[in-house]
Amino acid sequence: MLKRTIILLLFISNSLFAQRHPDVTGDVPDWFSDAKFGIFIHWGIYGVDGNGASWPVFNGKVTQAEYDSQLKGFNAENFDAKEWATLFKESGAKYSVLTTKHHDGVALWDTKASKRNVVKQTPAKRDLVAEYAEAIKGEGLKLGFYFSWLDWSNEDYGALGKLKKTDKHKKVPSNPKAWQRFLDFNTAQLKEISSFKPDLLWFDGDWGIEDEQWKMEEMRAKLDLWNPGVVINNRMGNFGDYETPEQGIPFSEIKNPWELCMTMSPGWGYSEQVQKNQHTHIEAPQLVQLLTECSTMGGNLLLNVSPMPNGEIPMWQQDNLRAIGSWLKVNGEAIYGSTAGIHKNHYAGPNTLSKDKKTLYLIVHQKPVNGLLVKGLRNKATSITILGDTEQRELTFKNAGGAPWLKIPPTRFLSFPDDIEIGYGRVVKLEFDEPIDLYTGHSGAIEQND
Ligand code: FHN
Numbered sequence: 124m125l126k127r128t129i130i131l132l133l134f135i136s137n138s139l140f141a142q143r144h145p146d147v148t149g150d151v152p153d154w155f156s157d158a159k160f161g162i163f164i165h166w167g168i169y170g171v172d173g174n175g176a177s178w179p180v181f182n183g184k185v186t187q188a189e190y191d192s193q194l195k196g197f198n199a200e201n202f203d204a205k206e207w208a209t210l211f212k213e214s215g216a217k218y219s220v221l222t223t224k225h226h227d228g229v230a231l232w233d234t235k236a237s238k239r240n241v242v243k244q245t246p247a248k249r250d251l252v253a254e255y256a257e258a259i260k261g262e263g264l265k266l267g268f269y270f271s272w273l274d275w276s277n278e279d280y281g282a283l284g285k286l287k288k289t290d291k292h293k294k295v296p297s298n299p300k301a302w303q304r305f306l307d308f309n310t311a312q313l314k315e316i317s318s319f320k321p322d323l324l325w326f327d328g329d330w331g332i333e334d335e336q337w338k339m340e341e342m343r344a345k346l347d348l349w350n351p352g353v354v355i356n357n358r359m360g361n362f363g364d365y366e367t368p369e370q371g372i373p374f375s376e377i378k379n380p381w382e383l384c385m386t387m388s389p390g391w392g393y394s395e396q397v398q399k400n401q402h403t404h405i406e407a408p409q410l411v412q413l414l415t416e417c418s419t420m421g422g423n424l425l426l427n428v429s430p431m432p433n434g435e436i437p438m439w440q441q442d443n444l445r446a447i448g449s450w451l452k453v454n455g456e457a458i459y460g461s462t463a464g465i466h467k468n469h470y471a472g473p474n475t476l477s478k479d480k481k482t483l484y485l486i487v488h489q490k491p492v493n494g495l496l497v498k499g500l501r502n503k504a505t506s507i508t509i510l511g512d513t514e515q516r517e518l519t520f521k522n523a524g525g526a527p528w529l530k531i532p533p534t535r536f537l538s539f540p541d542d543i544e545i546g547y548g549r550v551v552k553l554e555f556d557e558p559i560d561l562y563t564g565h566s567g568a569i570e571q572n573d
Contacts, residue, residue: 146357146361146363146366146379147357147361147363147364147365147366147379147380148362148363148364149364149365149378149379149380150364151354151364151365151380152352152354154217154218154265154322155218155265155323155354155365155380155423156380156423157217157459157460158216158217158218158265158423158459159217159414159417159418159423159424159458159459159460159461160214160215160216160217160414160423160424160426160447160451160458161216161217161218161219161220161265161267161382161423161424161425161426162211162214162216162218162219162220162425162426162427162428162444163219163220163269163325163384163391163425163426163427163428164207164219164220164221164222164427164428164429164430165222165225165269165391165392165393165427165428165429166221166222166231166251166392166393166429166430166434167197167222167225167227167229167231167392168191168193168194168196168197168227168229168241168245168432169190169193169225169227169392169393170193170197170392170393170394170429170430170431170432171193171196171197171432172193173392173393173394173395173396173397174394175390175391175392175394176222176225176226176227176390176391176392177225177226177227177271177275178226180227180275180276181226181275187276190227191276193432194229194244194245195245195246196246196432197241197245197246197247197432198245198246198247198432198433199241199245199247199249199251199432199433199434200246200247200433200434201433201434201435202247202249202251202254202430202433202434202435203434204251204254204255204257204258204259205258205261205262207219207255207258207259207430207436208258208259208261208262208264209262210436210441210444210445211259211262211264211444212262212263212264213444213445213448214444214445214447214448214451215447215448215450215451215452215455216264216426216444217264217265217459218264218265218266218267218322218323219259219264219265219266219267220267220268220269220323220325220425221252221255221267221268221269222269222271223252223268223269223270223316224269224270224271224274224312225269225271225327226271226273226274226275226327226328227274227275227276228271228274228275228276228277229241229244229245229276230252230312231251231252231255232250232251232252232253232315232316232319233250233253234312234315235311235315236308236311236312236315237308237312239276252268252316252319253319256319256320256321265322265323266319266320266321266322266323267321267322267323267324267325268316268319268321268323268324268325269325269326269327270312270313270316270324270325270326270327271326271327271328272309272326272327272328272329272337272358272359273328273329273330274305274309277305277308278301279298279301279302279304279305279308280305281301295336296336302336306337306338309342310342310345313342313345313346313349314345314349317346317349317350317353318349320350321350321353322352322353322354323353323354323355323356324346324353324354324355324356324359325356325358325367326355326356326358326359326363327358328358329358329359329360333360334360334361334362337360339359339360339361339362340362342359342362343355343359343362356382364380365379365380365381365382366379366380366381366382367381367382367383367384368381368382368383368384368422369383369384369385370384370385370386371383372413372416372417372420373420373422376420376463377420377421377422380422381421381422381423382422382423382424382425383413383417383422383423383424383425384425384427385413385424385425385426385427386405386427386429387404387405387410387426387427387428387440387443388400388403388404388405388429389403390429391427391429392429393429393430393431393432393437394429398437398439401439404439405443406443407442407443407446407447407450407547408488408546408547408548410426410443410446410447411446411447411450411488411547411548412473412488412547412548413426414426414447414458415458415473415486415488415548416473418457418458418461418464418473418475419463419464419473419474419475419486420463421462421463426444426447428440428444446547450546450547450548453510453511454486454510454511454548454549454550456484456510456552457475457484457486457510457550457552458475460477460478461475461476461477461478461484462475462476462477462478462480463475463476464476464483464484465483465559465561466561468498468499469497469498469499469500469561470485470495470496470497470498471496472485472486472487472488472495473486473488474486476559479558480558480559481554481555481556481557481558481559482552482553482554482555483552483553483555483559484510484550484551484552484553485497485537485550485551485553486548486549486550486551487539487545487548487549487550487551488545488547488548489545490539490545491539493536494521494536494537494538494539495536495537495539495551496534496535496536496537497520497534497535497536497537498534498535499532499561499562499563500532500535500559500560500561500562501530501532501560501561501562502555502556502557502559502560503555504520504553504554504555505554505555505556506552506553506554507519507520507537507551507552507553507554508551508552509540509543509549509550509551509552510549510550510551510552511549511550512540512543516540518537518538518539518540518551519537519538520535520536520537520538521535521536521538522534522535522536523535523536526566526569526572528571528572529566529569529571530562531562531564531566531569532562537551539551
């Protein structure tokens, strides 16, 4: 909190000199950076027709009335929050994020700020957020809420005109009174969902409008007051805590804490058509690879599921989550609480390090042919084993070259037993007495020999 206050003070001083203040505070609790894996849940009336969450209205593909005809088909009749929480726990996820209100403005809780909610306007007639919150906390998972700042069903949002997602022009409300009414509406709803004490708020839809129009600085102070310690993503202007690359593993290093949100198939919400197109479904081994790639770069994976209108999570998505959980049961020590791995020039594959840098986890998704190539490693490992190897074999290096008297380590080839099945990926654990020491230079003539 102190760090956030200091950053806020820096922001205020910086803005006096029109410098760009940090996009995020970078101030996240250990539980978040250690978690590495969370579940995103896009659940809403948009699963009835399956044409996409909220966007069909914005893109003019359907009228508001056509979109809202889905309200009558959203019944949540098979929704069992405890089943969801048990499944997410089994998946190895440490937190989950539910869409409490998407851009369509339909709240999944019994909001008093608007009749546009599933209790009053759908056959569900239940406070789904309350049930979800209780079940998630009951399973010991961290509770996350998604909330869309923008609301295409609310005319007062229109006070800033129909914003295009890429529209970064500074907007001044055409109707300041209506815009303030919209801000008050959002504030009232955020106060309501803050009462469930979420550990994480996942905002969306702030695009195209400046922080001062959203009054984000004031909003952040309120959210922190209502729920001290809540961690917030960067889709809150410049007042969030961590970055949220979407639908694509980052290519370059992200220095701030970050979390990649990704779908297992096209689209965020449920769609019968997507359900049938099994060839578009990302499968468990690939999802494990996505997770290890994020861990290698020091980030989290927030993997999306898309429950049906009746509250059931598609079985193929459940199977994927359970498969990931089985993999993490054996290999989780390489993921949870890990830090970004060594550079790809040292090991050309996913890998992570323990916080004290005394343990290196090399992750293997394909069967090695000539062993695993590791370059620039100066340390002598005290133990090299494969997680889950019932025989607990010690692996050995074959060393090529090197001039230790000049602190130039050999190029190392790590043996990999032929009988080890790769499955969804295996992890080689290398333990050292000291933090890992990597050579990053390149040698020349060796003018002395030992
Ligand atoms: O427009 C939304 C989209 O529907 C989905 O909710 C994603 C999830 O990150 N966020 C926005 C697009 O970036």
